[in-house]
Amino acid sequence: MSARPGGWRRRWILLLAFLTPPCRRIVALGSRELDGAAAPWDRWRIRVHRSICTGCRRYLQQLEILREAAHGSTDRPPPTTRLSTESRDRLKRRLRCEPAKS
Amino acid sequence: MNIAKTDKPAPPGDTRPDSVRPGMTSTPTLDPERWVDDHGDYLFHYALSRLRDPVQAEDFVQEALLAALRSADRYQGRSTERTWLAGILKHKILDHFRKSGRETSFTDLEFYAGEEENTFRNELYPEHWNREMAPQEWADAGAALDREEFWRVFHRCSGKLPDRVARVFLLREVDNVSSEDICATLGISPNNLWVMLHRARLALRRCLEVNWFGADSPSEEGKP
Structure with missing residues (x-):
């Protein structure tokens, strides 16, 4: 009697899924891991879970992209948050009144 | 006053040394009005994104520039002028947060709680991704960061x-x-911090997926 094609693989995935917490917990732990606050046991569970779960794998990869974007966002201010000409002039006037230490 | 460096990289093809390129000051200068022109928008955006109040943000930029002017003799030129000014602004804002954090309860644990519940509502496998909310593949994420x-x-x-x-x-x-x-x-506990960071990431990721990366976002042709 032979096993159904892919049967062992499916059983293996189910076993790993049983050993790791559900996706909701994994993404919360993944967020902690990003802040260096996940315990070794949790890091192992995250690694095992992301090897069998496409949703969590994508989510955790996208957190890295989000981090990169957040880092870059300060250099890309939206046009709406630029200093107005009046504010610019006001700041310059105030700076002119201040004696500099040089 | 020490050498003031700006952040402007040499444009492609410009092989002139920094010292002769406009905007790259390599002689000792102190020109706070140029700080406003060169870094004003950057500093204002920095302050506004953290304080969420344009008047307060402008006040903090002014305070930071005045503090920079008063301590200009301590600027060693080890970092760029913009990094130096942003560092002063950052400390001013952190001081402000420190003071106001003590006065009010800072946590916001309700944010995105309901959405998180929906994201992991799965009839078959409890607490696993909801089929409609599960993360999609983000095509060409690296290139997206170059688009206005x-x-x-x-x-x-x-x-x-x-x-x-x-x-x-x-x-x-x-x-x-x-x-x-x-x-x-x-003045918050680590657990409250992690909950807020986690929800912020969940919400931002979802918002970017829906509005930029997702199937319903503007088509590739529609993106500038």
Whole structure:
């Protein structure tokens, strides 16, 4: 009697899924891991879970992209948050009144 | 006053040394009015994204520039002028957070709680991704970061975060302040910090997926 094609693989995935917490917990732990606050046991569970779960794998990869974007966002201010000409002039006037230490 | 460097990289093809390129000051100068022209927008955006109040943000930029002017003799030129000025502004804002954090309860644990519940509502496998909310593949994410329109979407999405959550997220992800320091500055527990950071990431990721990366976002042709 032979096993159904892919049967062992499916059983293996189910076993790993049983050993790791559900996706909701994994993404919360993944967020902690990003802040260096996940315990070794949790890091192992995250690694095992992301090897069998496409949703969590994508989510955790996208957190890295989000981090990169957040880092870059300060250099890309939206046009709406630029200093107005009046504010610019006001700041310059105030700076002119201040004696500099040089 | 020491050598003041600006952040402007040499444009392609410009092989002139920094000392002769406009905007790259390599002689000792002190020109605070140029700070406003060169770094004003950057500093204002920095302050506004954290304080969420244009008047207050301008006040903090002014305070930071005045403090820079008063301590200009201590500027060693080891970092760029912009990094130096942003560092002063960052400390002023952190001081402000430290003071106001002590006065009010800072946590916002309700934010995105309902959405998180829906994201992991799965009849078959409890607490696993809801089929419709599960993350999609983000095609060409690296290229997105070069597009102006992406940044408009990013700022729109981060602008939707509640003040407290946004503040925590920016301190951690942009300013790279450690979790311990954020907790000490804002007077919150590590658990509350992690919940807020986690929800901020869930919400921002989802917003970017829906408005930029997802199937329903503007088509490739529609993106500038």
